[in-house]
Amino acid sequence: MNPSFQCILLLACITITICNSIPMTRCRCPNPKQIPKAINRTLIADVIQYKPRPYCNRYEVIVTLKNKTKTCLDPKSKFTIALLQAKERMEANRKKHSMKITAATPTSGATSSYSTKKRH
Template sequence: MLKYNMKLQQFNINYHFIPFTVIPRCRCLKTRKFVRVPITEVKVDEPRPHCNRREVIVTLKDGREQCLDPESKFTKELLKKLGSSR
């Protein structure tokens, strides 16, 4: 067993410095039809090269982010209210 460990030490690789690439993808893996907690911020991401769907991401009063279903009645009404208040 000791010989095996010695051989592995010859290939001592420091994994902390291996560069990596972030693969762009959709942010919302799961969506909700509505939320009950007060919303402090709404962000809408339109379709883009690495994500072919519209994403509605809300920040809640407690700081959590939730993804809303853009086709739900709640989300459509929320976006309509925001559009008329601007």
């Protein structure tokens, strides 16, 4: 085989490999003009927020509904802002509560001694 042909073939294989290994991603909310401003809160199972990324320059908020469908929300709407603030408060309370439980549980040995003092 001709060395120049081998070089071209090698470059083609490398290019195909690189192009197939890099995931081509894009924004998760395809049409920002059709995004609802609010959804019934009782239908929401989870809320995820995505900050701008190299392949998507938009701030996106996606809710997963109880029927497993995903819907984008307008990140600038009052409803979405309140929803994200409520999620942050819940996570902070959950974290605070789990820290209290962790601190109260014994960490060593199978036996533990209990104090007869009153706890406040």
